[in-house]
Structures are given as structure tokens and as C-alpha cells.
Amino acid sequence: MKYTIIAVIAFLFLSSCGDSMKSTSVEKDVFDEAQIKSSMIKALEWQEAHPIFAVHPTDWTNGAYYTGVARAHKTTGDMMYMAALKNQAVANDWQPFERLYHADDIAISYSYLYVAMNEKRRDFADLEPTKNFLDTHLYEDNNWKAGTNKSKEDKTILWWWCDALFMAPPVINLYVKHAKQPEYLDVMHKYYMETYNRLYDQEEQLFARDMRFVWKGNDDDRKEPNGKKVFWSRGNGWVIGGLALLLEDMPKDYEHRAFYVNLYKEMANRILEIQPEDGLWRTSLLDPESNDHGEVSGSGFYTFALAWGINNGYLDKKHTPAVKKAWKGIAACQHEDGRVGWVQNIGAFPEPASKDSYQNFGTGAFLLAGSEILKLQ
Incomplete structure (x- = not known):
């Protein structure tokens, strides 16, 4: 694969999450409710004590992390999560990041909307910056929409990379639910379909990350x-995780809802079909041998989305053992101090991870997964 020049590294020392943690972890029942909640709180506490972001506290990495925090609060009601959500929202002055044309920079607003919808004081949250971003992002012209922003990634549509389907649509959808402005949904659907038509592989039922990987x-x-x-694990995790978030808050009578239900089911069945024996997906979904170890961010998003599907009747309960196997693998990747390891670093295609590699969005995926595993029967 020639998508980049990667140094040849001997990864013979790499093992699965479970194997790597056996020597340092006490044997625990990872499906015990108290244990799941404890591991989630430890992940939150560690991440809050070790803030990390790509360029700014309002960027997409924290957007994904605090989406996980929001879902953890929704399931558990633990006010530690809400405290973290409120603290970062106030510290950020309720602002999205700065690129009004870029889906990544509105992801943080999922957490703002969640706080606003769960806060009794109506004047506490300021959603005007979110509305202003969405109005510009969806309705004003830019080079990507105009098809004039030529580049090697072929950035000629608004959401030209599959990750965008996690970053913006769930925020737009939740804003519609909160503000009762359904007209935003049709605009969202328009841009979602542009991405789908360009990047979804009908044969493999997976998304290419961007046009560089469309064979x-x-x-x-x-x-x-x-x-x-080439199908990148986290890239497809972004999409199916976003679909679960979309379907939960999308109106049941929305005219295009069936499209999202069908896409969710197609992807879910494909992801289950290619799940490795140890439960954790590799960074390259169709070439697992290239980086033959589990990776937590993609696996976390899959575990969240699949467990959500079972919990909400979109997937048959016969898949519960596969989802539990995935959570067992993910739980083994958490260090004793709460840090979630085996997370591929920021990228756009399959690359290796390691026991000590972490990112805040990996913690977010861990919290998302735990929030649905807690409800799995």
C-alpha cells in the first residue's frame, strides 16, 4: 500500500490487549455493572487529569471525547460526567472551533446541546454559537460545496471524508430535536447522501475514508x-457510531429515516462478519494481518453501535456474545490507572497502535461502549 511512507518497524513484540494486560491486571468480572461503572469513571478521571487535543480544546478530538462523556452520563446519571461536561462548556465559552466549513469543528457542540437539554436553568447554556456555526456550515457557500477546492483528497463536497458523518450529523440532528427546527434535517440528509454516494462501497458494505482509498x-x-x-477501522467506526447517535434522536416519522436504518443494519452485519476471534477489530478491516493486534478506538465505536442496536431492537440478540467479546477485549486494554491504551493515533488510514498509545477520542469510544454495555442483557 503506497498511501504513505511508513518506517518498517518490528511489531513482533505486540500482542492482543488481553495478552498484554494479563500480567498487570487483577482478574475481574468485566460484565459486572459495578465494575463497568468503575472502569468508566476511572477512564474519565484519568482523561480529565491528562487533557490532550490536536489543536484546541474545542477541536474534534474533544468533541468525540465529550460525546462519550455525555452518553456515559445519560446511562448512569453520575454527576461526575455532568460536571466534566459543564466545566469544559463554560471554559470554552460554548464555542465550536473556528473552521465554519469543516464538520470536525462542530463536533464539540454535541456536548453543549446535551448539557442544555439536561439543565434546568434555561439561561445556563449558550447555544447561539452552535446555531451560527450550523447556519454558516449548511447554508453558506464555500469552496468545497462549489467543487473548486481541488486536492489529492478530492475535497469537492462538504463532507468529503467519512469521519465527518460522526462529527456533524449527530449535532445537527440533536439541534433539531432541541430547537424544534426540522428543516435542518433535510439539508443534513443532502450532504450525508453526497458522502454516501461517493465513499460507500456497496460490495463490501464499508466506507472508504476519502477518495484516495476508493478503488x-x-x-x-x-x-x-x-x-x-483499504477500509480503515476507525473511519468506519466513526460512521456506524454516528448512525447510532442519529437514529436515537431522529424523528420516527422522518421521511428518510429508513435509509439510515438500512445503512446501519448493513454496516452492523458486515462489521460482525469480519470481527476477529479475540473480539477486537484490527486497524485494517480487510487485511487484519498487516497490524495484527486489537485497536480500541474503532472497536469502541463498533461495540457502542452494535450494543445500541441490540438494546434498541435493530439487531438480533443472537449477536450479544460477539458484542460482549468485544467489550472484554476493550476492558483488557485499560491500564490500572484508568488510561485506555491500544488507540491508534490521529490519522486517516490503518496504522499500528500499542499498549501505551492513547487519545482522548479513544477514551470517548470507551465511554460510548460502556454506556451501552451497561444496558445489554
Whole structure:
């Protein structure tokens, strides 16, 4: 695969999350409700004590992290999560990040909206910056919408990369629910379909990360060493995790809801079909041998989305053992101090992780997964 020049590293020392943590972890019942809640709080406490973000506290990495914090609060009601949500919202002055044309920079507003919808004081949350961002993002022209922003990623639509389907649509959807302005949904659907039509592989039922990885049938540079197409685990995790968030808050009578239900089911069944034996998905979904170890951010999003599907009747309960196997693998990747390891660093294609690699969005995926595993029967 020639998508970048990567130094050749001997990864023979890498093992699965479970194997790597056996020597340092006390054997625990990872499905015990108290244990799940404890592990989630430890993850929150560690991440809050070790803040990390790509460029700014309001960027997409914290957006994904605090989405996980919001879902953890929704399930558990633990005020430690709400305190973290309120603290960061006030510290950020309720602002999204600065790129009004970029889906990543509105992701943080999911947490703002969640706080606003669960706060009794109506004057506590300031959602005007979120509304202003969405109005500009959705309704004003920019080079991507105009198709004039040519680049190697072919940035000629608004949401040109699949990660965007987690970053913006759930925020727009939740804003619609809060503000009771359904007209935003049709605009969201328009841009969602642009991304779907460009990046969704009907044969594999997975999303290419962006146009660099859309295989056209005659380009070996767009294939993995084993000859398979390149499908990035976290990229598809962003999409299916976003679908679960969308479906939960989307009106039941929305005219395009069936599209999202069908897409969710297609992806969920495909993800289950390619789940490795130890429960954790590899960074390259169709070439697991290339980085043969579990990775937590993609696996966390899958575990969240799949458990959500079972809990809400979109997936058959026969898949419960597979989802529990995934959570067992994820739980083994958490260090004793609460840090969640085995998270691939910021990127756009399959790369390795390690026991000590972490990111705030990995913690967010862990919290998302735990929030639904707690409800799984």
C-alpha cells in the first residue's frame, strides 16, 4: 500500500490487549455493572487529569471525547460526567472551533446541546454559537460545496471524508430535536447522501475514508498488501457510531429515516462478519494481518453501535456474545490507572497502535461502549 511512507518497524513484540494486560491486571468480572461503572469513571478521571487535543480544546478530538462523556452520563446519571461536561462548556465559552466549513469543528457542540437539554436553568447554556456555526456550515457557500477546492483528497463536497458523518450529523440532528427546527434535517440528509454516494462501497458494505482509498478496479496503489481494498477501522467506526447517535434522536416519522436504518443494519452485519476471534477489530478491516493486534478506538465505536442496536431492537440478540467479546477485549486494554491504551493515533488510514498509545477520542469510544454495555442483557 503506497498511501504513505511508513518506517518498517518490528511489531513482533505486540500482542492482543488481553495478552498484554494479563500480567498487570487483577482478574475481574468485566460484565459486572459495578465494575463497568468503575472502569468508566476511572477512564474519565484519568482523561480529565491528562487533557490532550490536536489543536484546541474545542477541536474534534474533544468533541468525540465529550460525546462519550455525555452518553456515559445519560446511562448512569453520575454527576461526575455532568460536571466534566459543564466545566469544559463554560471554559470554552460554548464555542465550536473556528473552521465554519469543516464538520470536525462542530463536533464539540454535541456536548453543549446535551448539557442544555439536561439543565434546568434555561439561561445556563449558550447555544447561539452552535446555531451560527450550523447556519454558516449548511447554508453558506464555500469552496468545497462549489467543487473548486481541488486536492489529492478530492475535497469537492462538504463532507468529503467519512469521519465527518460522526462529527456533524449527530449535532445537527440533536439541534433539531432541541430547537424544534426540522428543516435542518433535510439539508443534513443532502450532504450525508453526497458522502454516501461517493465513499460507500456497496460490495463490501464499508466506507472508504476519502477518495484516495476508493478503488476503481485498476489501481494497486489503493489496495492492501493482501490485495484487499483499504477500509480503515476507525473511519468506519466513526460512521456506524454516528448512525447510532442519529437514529436515537431522529424523528420516527422522518421521511428518510429508513435509509439510515438500512445503512446501519448493513454496516452492523458486515462489521460482525469480519470481527476477529479475540473480539477486537484490527486497524485494517480487510487485511487484519498487516497490524495484527486489537485497536480500541474503532472497536469502541463498533461495540457502542452494535450494543445500541441490540438494546434498541435493530439487531438480533443472537449477536450479544460477539458484542460482549468485544467489550472484554476493550476492558483488557485499560491500564490500572484508568488510561485506555491500544488507540491508534490521529490519522486517516490503518496504522499500528500499542499498549501505551492513547487519545482522548479513544477514551470517548470507551465511554460510548460502556454506556451501552451497561444496558445489554
